[in-house]
Amino acid sequence: MGKPVNSRSEEQPPAGRAAEQSVMGPVDKAMEVLSALVETGAPHRLADLARRTGLTKPTVHRLLRSLAASGYVEASAGGSYQAGPRLLGLSAAALDSGPGLRTIRPVLAELRSRTGLPAHYAVRDGDDAICLEVSEPAREYALEMRPGSRTPLLLSAPGLAMLAALPPAETEGAFAAAEAGGHPLPVPAAELRDAIASAAERGYALDDEYEQEDRRALAAAVRDEEGRIAGAVVLTGLVFTLDSAGVELYGPMVRAAARSVSAGLGSAGRTRLMVARDGLPAGEGRAEV
Numbered sequence: 001m002g003k004p005v006n007s008r009s010e011e012q013p014p015a016g017r018a019a020e021q022s023v024m025g026p027v028d029k030a031m032e033v034l035s036a037l038v039e040t041g042a043p044h045r046l047a048d049l050a051r052r053t054g055l056t057k058p059t060v061h062r063l064l065r066s067l068a069a070s071g072y073v074e075a076s077a078g079g080s081y082q083a084g085p086r087l088l089g090l091s092a093a094a095l096d097s098g099p100g101l102r103t104i105r106p107v108l109a110e111l112r113s114r115t116g117l118p119a120h121y122a123v124r125d126g127d128d129a130i131c132l133e134v135s136e137p138a139r140e141y142a143l144e145m146r147p148g149s150r151t152p153l154l155l156s157a158p159g160l161a162m163l164a165a166l167p168p169a170e171t172e173g174a175f176a177a178a179e180a181g182g183h184p185l186p187v188p189a190a191e192l193r194d195a196i197a198s199a200a201e202r203g204y205a206l207d208d209e210y211e212q213e214d215r216r217a218l219a220a221a222v223r224d225e226e227g228r229i230a231g232a233v234v235l236t237g238l239v240f241t242l243d244s245a246g247v248e249l250y251g252p253m254v255r256a257a258a259r260s261v262s263a264g265l266g267s268a269g270r271t272r273l274m275v276a277r278d279g280l281p282a283g284e285g286r287a288e289v
Helices: 018-022 026-037 046-053 057-069 085-096 099-115 157-164 168-180 189-202 244-268
Strands: 073-075 080-083 119-125 128-135 150-152 205-208 215-223 229-238
Touching: 026 046, 026 057, 026 080, 046 057, 057 073, 099 119, 099 128, 099 229, 099 244, 119 157, 128 157, 128 229, 150 157, 157 168, 157 189, 157 205, 157 215, 157 229, 168 189, 189 205, 215 244, 229 244
Parallel strands: none
Antiparallel strands: 073 080, 119 128, 119 229, 128 150, 205 215, 215 229
């Protein structure tokens, strides 16, 4: 599966991650590789996977060989790698099980039908928002969103919506994490803080081309039956479809959809759709959803 890797060409882990990677066990490393493998842009080359995980090329290559033997990874053309049939099967089974997505899917479909725009559901994973489910119009649409897609919390509508529903200390923690990561935000922090404050006031957030040019998105936070932030309902469109009039029209619809999902999750019982590596707390937040 691929050519042997020359250890002299190893890439150094990104700054700040070397110490973390040095104490990781083999299972942790395998999970990091799988997480990188399913990020947008697959198939991925060995060097890309090593850079994203902070692991050395020989380590990543060894893990890929083991994962391929179990069907979790597949070799692709040109020495690249992609998710294998076993991983895809497990993902499909996980997403299709439980009441959570069965509650979310019809709400997304109705929102998409009423607006003609793609709707999706996202959850938080650390400093990112991850798309779990997508409902797209039947016609061709120029926007790409698929389950597993990641966007930074501070630069995405679902991330801003979830942060707006948390206590201020949690929100500031996201800014501190972004600063500590050594990657300057492409949008002034003051502008993002204003966007979070606006989202807390009106119950839905607006991504005004923060991550991708010519694209806007609206999102409202969803709570589970215990009052914790479970995720966010998102509506995405090009700037001419989500102009100021479009935001005023569709924003309340997104907020209502999120409330509907929250009510459904509460009646369906405890959901496991929430990804909370950073510990999203229970309790009331700042935005009413």
